[in-house]
Every structure is written in structure tokens, then in C-alpha cells.
Amino acid sequence: xxxxxxxxxxxxxxxxxxxxxxxxxxxxxxxxxxxxxxxxxxxxxxxxxxxxxxxxxxxxxxxxxxxxxxxxxxxxxxxxxxxxxxxxxxxxxxxxxxxxxxxxxxxxxxxxxxxxxxxxxxxxxxxxxxx
Amino acid sequence: xxxxxxxxxxxxxxxxxxxxxxxxxxxxxxxxxxxxxxxxxxxxxxxxxxxxxxxxxxxxxxxxxxxxxxxxxxxxxxxxxxxxxxxxxxxxxxxxxxxxxxxxxxxxxxxxxxxxxxxxxxxxxxxxxxxxxxxxxxxxxxxxxxxxxxxxxxxxxx
Numbered sequence: 001x002x003x004x005x006x007x008x009x010x011x012x013x014x015x016x017x018x019x020x021x022x023x024x025x026x027x028x029x030x031x032x033x034x035x036x037x038x039x040x041x042x043x044x045x046x047x048x049x050x051x052x053x054x055x056x057x058x059x060x061x062x063x064x065x066x067x068x069x070x071x072x073x074x075x076x077x078x079x080x081x082x083x084x085x086x087x088x089x090x091x092x093x094x095x096x097x098x099x100x101x102x103x104x105x106x107x108x109x110x111x112x113x114x115x116x117x118x119x120x121x122x123x124x125x126x127x128x129x130x131x
Numbered sequence: 132x133x134x135x136x137x138x139x140x141x142x143x144x145x146x147x148x149x150x151x152x153x154x155x156x157x158x159x160x161x162x163x164x165x166x167x168x169x170x171x172x173x174x175x176x177x178x179x180x181x182x183x184x185x186x187x188x189x190x191x192x193x194x195x196x197x198x199x200x201x202x203x204x205x206x207x208x209x210x211x212x213x214x215x216x217x218x219x220x221x222x223x224x225x226x227x228x229x230x231x232x233x234x235x236x237x238x239x240x241x242x243x244x245x246x247x248x249x250x251x252x253x254x255x256x257x258x259x260x261x262x263x264x265x266x267x268x269x270x271x272x273x274x275x276x277x278x279x280x281x282x283x284x285x286x287x288x289x
Contacts, residue, residue, distance in 0.1 A: 006245075009274055010283035012229045021272065029262040030241060030273035048255045069281065099282040101274035 001084040005123035009033065009101040018118060018125045020105065023082035024092075025053040033102050036116070036125065040106030042091060046098035047075070055079055057094065065095065067104070072097055081109070084127045088113055133201045137179070138189040144182055146202055152182040157252055157261050164192050167205040170234040171251065175199055175206065235276045241269030 005016035021031040024045070032049065044067055050057055060075040072095040081090045083105075090109035105111075117126040132145045150169050158173040165172040175195035176187045196206045231246040238251045239258045249269070250261045258273055277283035 007228060008283055009242075009272065010229055010232050010277040012280070012283075027259075028268070030259060030269040033272040033274065052255055052259055099275075099277070101277050101283060 001128075002124055002126045005120075005125070006033075008035065016123045018120075019102065020083060020125070020127065022103070022105070023087075024049050025055065025080050027053050034105045035102045036110070036118075037104045037106055038111065038116075040104050041108060042076075042093050042106045043081075043109035044074070044093050044095055044098075044104040044106070046100070046103060047094045047096035048098070049103075050075070050077075050079075050094040053079070055094070065093070067095060067098075068100060070097065070099060083110070083114065084129070086113075086129045133198065135198050135201070137183065137194055137198075138185060140183070140185065142183050144198070144202060146204070149178060149182050149199070149202060149204070153178055156181055157250055157257065160249060160265055160267060161209055164196060164206065164208055166196065166199045167207075178204075232276045237276060237278050239273065239275050241267070241273045242271035243267070243269065244271050247271070 003018075003020050006019050007013075007015065008017055008019070018036040020034050020036060022034045023031050027049070032045070044065075055077060057075045057077060060077045063074050063076070065072055065074045074093045074095050076091065076093050078089055079092050080087055081092070090113065092109055113130055115128045115130055119125070132143055134141065134143050136142070153168050153173060156177070158171055159177050161172050161174055164175055166175045166178055168178060175192055176190065179185065179190065179195040179198060180187045200206050228245045231248060232240065235248060235251045238253065239255045240248050240251045241258050241262055243249045249267055250258055252258045252261065255273070261267075262269060
């Protein structure tokens with residue numbers, strides 16, 4: 001499935017980014033705009049998503065991370081994500097604070113599940129689920 | 132202060148009272164007509180109903196628009212036409228999304244398209260509740276509008 005590059009929400013420049021809409025658990029009404037970050041080791045989402053979807057983070061491992069220049073408390077768990085029509089069980093880190101209007105898709109939890117073709121020259125990316 | 136009669140009832144309203152009445156009210160979906168109150172687009176009948184306590188079935192959109200325009204609010208009709216000058220600007224949204232989001236900085240919004248903010252609220256729970264109540268989908272995402280360029284882009288290399 002092909003996705004055109006987009007501006008991040010609120011960005012005033014005309015810079016286009018590789019982003020993919022992701023459904024978290026059964027939150028069909030509000031797909032999440034996620035930046036594909038090949039340098040990220042894992043998926044990083046805002047903590048509000050865990051609260052909105054009723055994900056129980058009690059007992060979840062916790063650590064401190066710096067993401068995009070922000071020091072944040074991260075809780076690690078597994079959730080169902082739906083990307084490009086494929087629903088799968090993925091490791092996700094929920095972070096608080098999370099001031100960004102986008103979430104991050106990284107290696108564990110995204111790139112291990114999809115074969116990614118990026119054409120920045122034409123501003124698109126394609127995803128194919130790994131067999 | 133504007134005096135008017137709707138459905139046999141006399142009312143007196145001014146801008147402040149209308150703005151106060153809808154202060155915590157999330158706008159219903161706008162189908163055709165809307166009025167801008169405190170930077171948000173509401174269906175005119177929703178505003179008049181909230182400000183007067185009248186049932187929406189007791190008056191028409193035309194009556195509501197007329198009263199609100201007399202009170203000094205901007206009333207308009209939804210258009211899906213695109214300004215050709217905007218379409219030719221850089222990027223797929225040409226900065227139009229940033230402009231559409233500007234009134235909602237630090238609010239949670241749901242977007243039906245890159246520039247169509249269908250609801251804005253203080254918390255994600257309010258936005259999700261509104262989407263569920265109105266059977267709407269934030270096809271273009273739901274997020275808190277960044278308050279700064281840093282929040283919009285992070286500190287990723289440019």
C-alpha cells in the first residue's frame with residue numbers, strides 16, 4: 001500500500017515526511033498520524049492513547065527516554081496496531097510527556113513487520129506486510 | 132444588545148452572553164451553515180438553542196443566522212472549493228493546514244481532511260466522546276495542536 005509523504009500537523013514549512021496512519025487497538029474513529037523513523041528502535045506513542053483505549057499499564061516496565069529533545073517517562077507494553085489494513089500485536093512504548101502531534105514508528109513493532117520502500121524523490125513510501 | 136422574538140418568546144442577547152453560553156460547548160458537525168463564535172464554527176441553531184434554551188425544532192437556521200449576524204457574529208456557508216493560489220503553494224497543504232490549526236493551539240483536534248477541523252476540545256477524551264456521539268471519524272488524525280515549531284517537528288534533523 002502506498003502512502004504519500006505529508007507535512008506534520010502544524011508544520012509551517014513545506015517539508016514533507018514519511019507518515020503512515022495507524023489504528024491503535026479498536027480506536028477506529030481516530031487513526032494516528034505516525035512518522036516512520038528508521039533510526040528509532042521502537043514505536044513511541046503518546047500516553048493519552050493508552051488511557052483512551054483502556055490499555056492497562058500497571059506493572060508495565062518503565063524507563064526514562066529522550067525523544068525529539070524531550071525527556072519523557074516511557075511505559076513498555078504490547079498492543080494491537082492496524083497498519084495498511086494489517087492488524088498485529090506490536091510492542092509499543094507509551095510516553096508522558098509527549099508534546100508532539102505525531103507518534104513514531106520504529107524497528108521493533110513496525111519495521112520488523114513490514115517491508116518498506118521509500119522514494120523521497122517522489123515523496124511516497126510503500127508498505128508490504130512481511131510473510 | 133439585540134432584542135428578537137422566536138417561536139413566540141422574546142429574548143435579549145449580546146455577544147458576551149452568547150460566547151459565555153457556548154464557552155464549554157463542543158460544536159456539532161457543520162453541514163451547510165455555520166457561525167463563528169470564539170474562533171469556533173457552530174451550526175447556528177446549536178448556538179441559539181444553547182443561548183435561549185429553545186428546542187431546535189422551534190426555529191429555523193435562517194432565523195438563527197439572522198439573529199447571530201445582528202449580534203455581530205460571522206455567518207457563512209461551508210464551501211469545498213479550493214483557492215487556486217493556495218493549491219499552487221509549496222507542499223501538499225501549502226501551509227493551509229498550519230493556518231487552519233492556528234486558532235486551536237494547545238487544543239485537541241480531530242481532522243476529517245488536512246484543513247477540516249471537525250472538533251476541538253481541551254482533552255482527548257472530550258474529542259473521542261464527541262466523535263462517538265456524532266458517529267464521525269477523524270480520517271486525518273487526532274492530536275494536540277503543537278504550541279511551537281519544536282512540538283510540531285521535534286528535534287529531528289532538517
